[in-house]
Amino acid sequence: MFALEALIVILSGFVLLRIAGKKVVAEMTPLELVTTLAVGTIIGHAVSEHALWKTILTMGIFITVLIVFQSITLKSDVFQKILVGKPTIVIKDGMILMENLSKLRMTVEQLELRIRQNGISNLSDIRTGTIEINGQFGYELIPSARPVTQKQLMKLLKVEPAPEEEPAKHDVFKQVRKSPK
Structure with a gap:
């Protein structure tokens, strides 16, 4: 039973963090980093304490608060400066x-x-x-x-733009273009 609970907690944490968004730590805002660390701590505590549903609920609350704050920061410059900061x-x-x-x-x-x-x-x-x-x-x-752009160079050399090339045989963006937004 313990192994099943641990698996459920880990999978729940994974799903909730996927819902929260994908960013590497270097790109996270302080709120996102704190939430991620808190969820990790909760998962560790849950595995040792066998508090399955309480853990899933707590992680859900953390992720919900994160998503609400992210939504607010998208709509409010003031709130964004407070929560995320500015350069x-x-x-x-x-x-x-x-x-x-x-x-x-x-x-x-x-x-x-x-x-x-x-x-x-x-x-x-x-x-x-x-x-x-x-x-x-x-x-x-x-x-x-500043580096010279192709457009600037062509203008300087008075060269006509080249026709669009055919896609490469191994287009690394093929999968990205086909996936839904």
Whole structure:
């Protein structure tokens, strides 16, 4: 009986977390991360305490609250800023904003790591740099540091656009295009 209860709890947790949405931890908002950790803790407690229905109900409440909060954040900018947060500008016109970096409890070295990971080697190439709500580094380059697009290159070379190519033999987006939205 214990094994069956454990299986039901784990499957219930899996189903409820699938309903909550799929994101990697790095993309989760604080509320989503807390809910995921809480559900994991509840599952662990349920397996040791044999409290099957109470556990499933508790997980359901957590996931319901998460979904309600996610819905509200989609409709309310104020609520989104409170629950999810907003990006923080850490670089403006090539200069690091130390005050904002301190508010994030981030060192210059940690910021430089994120900059290098984005293939940027010169701070003066960054018009605006932000730490996004998921901790990733977002940036806008100055015009002279931006990569040339195919459209810009073709215009510069005065070349006509190439006709659309036939799909590749192994189209990695084939499954995505066929699946329902």
